[in-house]
Amino acid sequence: MNILWDFDGTLFDTYKAFTNVLHEVLKGSVPPDEIFLELKKSFTHATAFFQLSEDQIAEFKLKERAISPEKKRPFPFVEDVLKQSNLNVIMTHKPREEVQTILDYFGWNHYFQEIVAGDDGFPRKPDPTAYRYLHDKYKLDLAVGDRVLDIVPAKEIGLHTCLFQNEGEGADFYLDTYEDFYITIKI
Template sequence: MNILWDFDGTLFDTYPAFTLVMHDLLRERAEKKDILKQLKVSFRHAANHFNLSEEQIHTFKEKEKSLSPKMKKPFPYVENILLKANVNVIMTHKPRDEVKLILDYYHWNDYFHEIVAGDDGFPRKPDSASYRYLHEKYKLDIAIGDRLLDILPAKEIGILTCLFQNHSQGADFYLESYKDFDDIVKLL
């Protein structure tokens, strides 16, 4: 099985750390659950929702980048899937150096054949250019993400999709825990 993965909120549970940084930045003007809800749409959406200035956006990114990878743990059981897959690739908006730092920390670099990062020059999701590039190179079977934004490009080019911890309409499969991924594999 050849899998395209989103990074934040899909492979790694980074949203709690993002939420803490945003909560601190907003000086507690918003509840953490509302911050998380807005961030799960996208960072740009949250920045607009909370009327962040360019300076605040820069501050958020610098603070988030400085957090220890310990605060950005992989989801339980996801490593089992990485081990079973023939090919794993990542498509993320996160800069390559930040992805590499986290993967290095958890010794996960060898699991991935390729990473398309936010600073690689591809248009941002939901544009399908990066997905198309990875699919042409690796003949992907499924794309896994935690937001609709992550699966729309895959749907556009005909790859099966899976939403993780998100039940928004539009995915081919849904998972709450990677422990249940074998149930999806049986259906492919």
């Protein structure tokens, strides 16, 4: 199976770290569980929802980049899926350097044929341009993401879709853990 992966919240459990940083930026004025819910929609959404100033956004980005990859661990069993797949690619809004830092830390570069990162010039999701590019090049079977935003472009170009730890409408498959990935996903 050839799989397109989102990065944050799909391969790596990064939202806990993001939540802690935004909680700090907001000086503890918003409960972490509320921050988490808004961040899961998107960072852009959260900045508008919490009415962050440009200085607060810059502070968040600076502090988030400084977090050790140790605090951005891969989800359990996802490496098993990567090992069994024929091919894996990543499409993320995260800057390439940050993606590479985490992949390098965990020794995971060899699992991915290609990475389309946020600073590669492609339009942001839900625009399907990057998905179409990767699909045309690698003949993908499935797109896995943690937000509906991740599956919209996949649906548009005809890929099967899987939402991870999200029950939003529209996915072909839903998973809370990667432990039974190949049992659950039958394409």
